[in-house]
Amino acid sequence: MPDTPPPPTESPPLRASPLAALHASLGARMVPFAGWSLPVQYPGGILAEHRQCRERAALFDVSHMGQASLTGPDAATALERLALGDLAGLRPGRQRYSLLTNDAGGVLDDLMVANLGDRLHLVVNASRTTFDFAHIAAALPANVRLEPHPDWALLALQGPLAGQALARLAPDTAALPFMGVANIDIGNIPVLVSRSGYTGEDGFELSVAADQAETLAKLLLDQPEVAPAGLGARDSLRLEAGLPLYGQDLDEFTTPVEAGLGWAIGKRRRMAWDFPGAPTIREQLDNGPPRLRVGLLPEGRAPIRAGVSVLAADGATVGLVSSGTFSPTRDAPIAMAYVQPHAAADGTPLTLMLRGKPVPARVAPLPFVPHRYAR
Amino acid sequence: MSQTRYTREHEWVRLDGAVATVGITDHAQTALGDIVFVELPEPGREVAAGEECAVVESVKAASDIYAPLAGRISETNAVLADDPALINRDPAGEGWFFRLTVADPAAFDALLDDAAYAAFVAESA
Numbered sequence: 001m002p003d004t005p006p007p008p009t010e011s012p013p014l015r016a017s018p019l020a021a022l023h024a025s026l027g028a029r030m031v032p033f034a035g036w037s038l039p040v041q042y043p044g045g046i047l048a049e050h051r052q053c054r055e056r057a058a059l060f061d062v063s064h065m066g067q068a069s070l071t072g073p074d075a076a077t078a079l080e081r082l083a084l085g086d087l088a089g090l091r092p093g094r095q096r097y098s099l100l101t102n103d104a105g106g107v108l109d110d111l112m113v114a115n116l117g118d119r120l121h122l123v124v125n126a127s128r129t130t131f132d133f134a135h136i137a138a139a140l141p142a143n144v145r146l147e148p149h150p151d152w153a154l155l156a157l158q159g160p161l162a163g164q165a166l167a168r169l170a171p172d173t174a175a176l177p178f179m180g181v182a183n184i185d186i187g188n189i190p191v192l193v194s195r196s197g198y199t200g201e202d203g204f205e206l207s208v209a210a211d212q213a214e215t216l217a218k219l220l221l222d223q224p225e226v227a228p229a230g231l232g233a234r235d236s237l238r239l240e241a242g243l244p245l246y247g248q249d250l251d252e253f254t255t256p257v258e259a260g261l262g263w264a265i266g267k268r269r270r271m272a273w274d275f276p277g278a279p280t281i282r283e284q285l286d287n288g289p290p291r292l293r294v295g296l297l298p299e300g301r302a303p304i305r306a307g308v309s310v311l312a313a314d315g316a317t318v319g320l321v322s323s324g325t326f327s328p329t330r331d332a333p334i335a336m337a338y339v340q341p342h343a344a345a346d347g348t349p350l351t352l353m354l355r356g357k358p359v360p361a362r363v364a365p366l367p368f369v370p371h372r373y374a375r
Numbered sequence: 376m377s378q379t380r381y382t383r384e385h386e387w388v389r390l391d392g393a394v395a396t397v398g399i400t401d402h403a404q405t406a407l408g409d410i411v412f413v414e415l416p417e418p419g420r421e422v423a424a425g426e427e428c429a430v431v432e433s434v435k436a437a438s439d440i441y442a443p444l445a446g447r448i449s450e451t452n453a454v455l456a457d458d459p460a461l462i463n464r465d466p467a468g469e470g471w472f473f474r475l476t477v478a479d480p481a482a483f484d485a486l487l488d489d490a491a492y493a494a495f496v497a498e499s500a
Contacts, residue, residue: 301459
């Protein structure tokens with residue numbers, strides 16, 4: 001039955017978002033996540049919040065994400081020593097998805113890197129913030145400085161009507177292309193706006209000083225298109241969009257090639273092979289990786305979740321589910337799994353072992369729900 | 376005259392003669408959130424008190440349902456397969472899970488009554 005809260009232990013107290021009071025006033029159910037207390041849902045529930053994002057616009061508090069500035073003449077070059085992607089070639093006003101890798105080619109974290117002209121802005125996963133910032137700081141030359149921003153909040157406004165709602169408050173945001181970034185005032189609040197997100201929809205991530213986050217959030221929630229959504233909907237939305245979650249679909253024992261993220265390496269870096277783990281990653285690109293991230297469509301209605309074994313027709317275990325949920329948009333279960341290459345082709349029939357019972361499934365292309373980014 | 380009792384796993388049990396109807400409480404469905412799937416036991420299965428015999432899944436997570444009393448499963452609520460959200464809408468009525476013929480009707484009296492369950496929910500909040 002419903003999990004009872006764990007008994008108090010010596011674990012450190014949870015960090016509160018700058019929007020904690022707002023969440024309480026909205027009736028949010030708070031849960032611990034990566035050391036933070038965050039809203040998993042509001043009274044409307046995950047399904048309604050999910051649909052709100054697919055049909056209108058949803059506001060997420062993602063202030064747990066780690067934010068930092070990287071400054072100095074060689075900032076992008078310094079970061080390239082640790083990360084994939086043509087970061088030195090990133091033009092001002094543009095953002096790019098990147099991966100920190102280790103010497104074995106494993107993924108240490110995935111992150112967003114934006115070029116703000118005078119600095120790079122980094123957004124990393126909450127659970128990896130401490131590690132990432134220490135890892136990056138330790139590798140920097142004397143003329144590059146990493147400045148974490150624990151006093152910045154991050155809001156995500158996502159959905160087909162997000163652009164319309166935000167343009168009413170800040171007309172300049174309408175001109176931002178997908179993966180564009182700019183400093184734009186929203187209701188006299190200085191905000192770093194990027195046109196990006198984690199839902200597959202058009203939308204924005206809004207970086208703002210913590211002490212102005214509640215004012216900004218209320219301004220956004222006052223727009224008729226916008227309603228709040230929690231981590232529960234964020235997870236089902238990103239799964240439908242086929243986007244990996246670090247700690248579930250990505251970890252230090254998984255390479256970008258296995259994860260289907262080889263595109264993030266960048267053309268120039270594929271010539272230079274000058275990032276951590278490049279030999280392994282190159283070898284996997286040439287000869288194929290030992291396993292691949294795929295989408296799975298299970299038959300029936302039972303959600304298939306992380307840890308479920310994937311079997312081939314002959315009964316041999318060929319993989320493991322890394323994430324899964326019930327897709328509100330498809331009204332059916334969806335999952336992502338790592339499987340051996342011979343079982344990775346679209347349409348391959350596979351069997352999932354759920355609570356000791358076989359559930360037929362087939363490999364399906366990602367995303368499960370088409371992306372609708374602004375282009 | 377039927378009576379309703381409760382378990383510490385947030386199930387309700389209604390006894391009519393030797394047949395117990397089992398569901399989850401309003402408190403439980405609220406805590407679970409939107410229910411998207413239920414796995415029910417096979418009719419005819421013998422269950423011990425406290426044995427896992429059903430699974431309820433919300434978007435977020437799976438939770439086990441335990442047999443509140445020992446007995447034999449006599450019937451399951453077939454409507455839930457197509458409409459699991461019925462559990463959210465009417466947990467104490469149309470959203471029942473299964474019925475079982477109980478081995479020892481007297482064991483029913485050892486379950487929590489209204490007041491004891493309300494107190495249990497209040498103290499675990």
